[in-house]
Amino acid sequence: LSGKFDKEKGVNVQVVLRCRPLNDDEKKANTQVVISCNEHRREVSAAQNIANKLIDRTFTFDKVFGPTSKQKDLFDQAVAPIVNEVLEGYNCTIFAYGQTGTGKTYTMEGGGRKAKLGEFPSDAGVIPRSVKQIFEILEAQCAEYSMKVTFLELYNEEITDLLAPDESKFSDDKNKKPIALMEDGKSGVLVRGLEEEVVYTAGEIYKILDKGSAKRRTAETLLNKQSSRSHSIFSITIHIKEITPEGEEMIKSGKLNLVDLAGSENISRSGARDGRAREAGEINKSLLTLGRVINALVEHSGHIPYRDSKLTRLLRDSLGGKTKTCIIATVSPSILCLEETLSTLDYAHRAK
Ligand code: ADP
Ligand code: MG
Structure with missing residues (x-):
């Protein structure tokens, strides 16, 4: 890990692991727990049954959050420092x-x-907490700034705007407004036709987030759990006006991408017949390419395969170079998920 933080080359990828608690059904069914977390040592062990012997495999991460970890702790320890970097003019991504x-x-x-009223829920996640922190810092600095957000979903290598005003996408495919990705010289990629909402307060962003995630949930029920196969990307771009010591005006800009990736089981399962095969293949592409891009960045390899998937094209200006990336890998403690858990641990560990 330590070698991965390289100031000169600017590559900074942090990988943290979070294990959820057993849910009520799992508890009732006396589900066996096979994952143990040692937050202090930053280690996760998975008990694997090999030839009737329980063998522990242990993985080390930058940070480990066990089943009793609180949303606030994960945010304060893993995300807050990255949000601060965004305000310093970095492009950062949390996956x-x-x-x-x-x-x-x-x-x-x-x-x-x-x-x-006036109270932040204790189970609020990374996105609302990031928004809150960004506004608190900007207000404390009395900074002059502008901010805009986008919220999109990537499904089957196709982009859906979660902030688009019409609901037509889910009722009538003909009305769907296609969103195009275009290469844009140095800044990377331009998304044509995407709604960008200019925001002035944290409250406005919470509303936008609610609207977008409600749309995502509608899609989930209508299209048979689409969301487990789709990626969502919530991005906040901030421009801050600064006066240099020489009295010149300067604009500092930073971007924060908050990405809820498709279920990683989509990487290993073929998806079988019909359109499903294509779906699985395409999701494969974005998730696999993301893995390859991060590996290439971490290993300082010359060629970074950004162009191989829409996800990595979309995030190109925020992966590599003067950017910071944090991957939050999530696992279940249950024996029933062990196989997927091991593949998540492997994937996440490789990204380190
Ligand atoms: P995913 O998005 O990976 O498919 P969800 O976030 O929907 O998973 O979580 C599945 C269920 O488990 C939800 O009901 C969620 O509230 C619950 N859950 C997940 N992580 C935790 C946690 N750390 N603490 C408590 N409940 C959790
Ligand atoms: Mg989900």
Whole structure:
């Protein structure tokens, strides 16, 4: 890990692991727990049954959050420092990676508890907490700034705008407005036709987030759990006006991408017949390419295969160079998920 933080080359990829608690059904069924977390040593062990012997495999990460970890702790320890970098002018990305049902959306968005008036819910996830911190810092600095957000979903290598005003996408495919990715010289890629909302307060962003994730949930029910096969990307771009010591005006800009990835089981399962095969293949492409891009960055390899998937093209200006990346890998403690858990641990560990 230590070698991965390289100031000169600017490559900084941090990998943290989070294990969710057993849910009520799993507890009732006396589900066997096979994952143990040692937060202090930053280690996760998986007990594997090999030839009737339980063998522990241990993985080390930059940080480990066990089943009793709180949303606030994960944010304060793993995410808050990255949000600060965004305000210093870095482009940063936080990924949630893991099998469906392990807590990616819980970690990124939250547990769905509604905020009481003037009170932040304790189960609020990384996105609302990041927004809150960004506004708190900007207000404390009395900074002059502008901010805009986008929220999109990537499914089957196709982009859907979660902030688009019409709901037509899910009722009538003919009305779907295609969104195109275009190469844009040095800044990377331009998304044509994407709604960009200019925001002035944290409250406005929370509303946008609610609207977008509601749209994502609608899609999930209508299109048979689409969301487990789709990636969502919530991006905040901030421009801050600064006066240099020489009295010149300067604009500092930073971007924060918060990405809830498709379920990692989509990497290993073929998806079988019909359109499903294509789906699995395409999701494969974005998730696999992301892995390859991160590996290439971490290993300082010359060629970074950004162009091989829409996900990595979209995030190109925020992966590599003067950027910071944090992967939050999520796992279940249950024996029933062990195989997927091991593949998540392997994937996440390779990214380190
Ligand atoms: P994913 O997005 O990876 O498919 P979810 O975030 O939807 O998974 O989580 C599945 C279920 O487990 C949800 O009901 C969620 O509230 C619960 N859950 C996930 N992580 C935690 C956690 N760390 N603590 C408590 N409940 C959790
Ligand atoms: Mg989810």
